[in-house]
Amino acid sequence: xxxxLAQLNTxxxxxxxxxxxxxxxxxxxxxxxxxxDAADGFVWRLQDDSGNATxxxxxxxxxxxxxxxxxxxxxxxxxxxxxxxxxTLMSRRREWFEPLTEAATALWWVEAGVRPTVAEAGERLAHxxxxxxxxxxxxxxxxxxxxxx
Numbered sequence: 519x520x521x522x523l524a525q526l527n528t529x530x531x532x533x534x535x536x537x538x539x540x541x542x543x544x545x546x547x548x549x550x551x552x553x554x555d556a557a558d559g560f561v562w563r564l565q566d567d568s569g570n571a572t573x574x575x576x577x578x579x580x581x582x583x584x585x586x587x588x589x590x591x592x593x594x595x596x597x598x599x600x601x602x603x604x605x606t607l608m609s610r611r612r613e614w615f616e617p618l619t620e621a622a623t624a625l626w627w628v629e630a631g632v633r634p635t636v637a638e639a640g641e642r643l644a645h646x647x648x649x650x651x652x653x654x655x656x657x658x659x660x661x662x663x664x665x666x667x
Contacts, residue, residue: 520630521664522561525595526639527585527623528576530616535572543614546607547572553603554587559594562633563587577640586639588628592661595625621646624655627664 533540547570554560564571564586576582589595598604624643628634634642642655651660 519666521627521666522630522632523589523591523595523625524628524632524634524639524642525585525587525589525623525625526634526643528582528618528643529585529611529614529622530581530618531583532614532616540614542610543607544572546603550604550607554598557594557598559590560598561588561590564633564636574636576643577637584636584639586634586636588633591664592625592658596658621657623657625657625661626655627653627662 531540535544551563551570554563564574564584566573571584571586574584576584587595589598599608621643624639624646626634626642645652646655646657649655651657651662653662653665656662
């Protein structure tokens with residue numbers, strides 16, 4: 519069986535989506551998503567009718583924006599996150615998002631072709647927050663191998 523890497527990233531915006539202070543972030547979404555979509559190892563990302571997921575929220579916390587995607591492996595996700603346009607945009611994250619005191623990102627392995635739901639992603643993040651990194655939900659700093667490896 520083949521596995522792919524699911525990732526959830528959450529953030530609590532300081533501003534409404536249409537606020538002038540949030541404009542640079544919102545204007546950067548389509549270009550960053552285009553880079554992600556074309557990135558080596560990219561598989562899928564959650565989208566609503568706008569082409570991004572900024573209107574979607576994590577169950578139980580309506581203030582948290584979600585980014586949910588699937589990648590070939592940890593290396594592909596890391597290459598996208600820390601290079602190019604994504605890195606440039608995220609270098610300004612403190613301008614746009616509140617600092618979170620608990621884990622904001624969770625990773626886990628899914629069978630190839632499976633597309634995780636926001637509800638599942640929320641469960642994985644809650645597990646990570648409660649138990650720390652495990653094969654069920656982990657972080658880039660503490661990754662776990664694919665099942666069977």
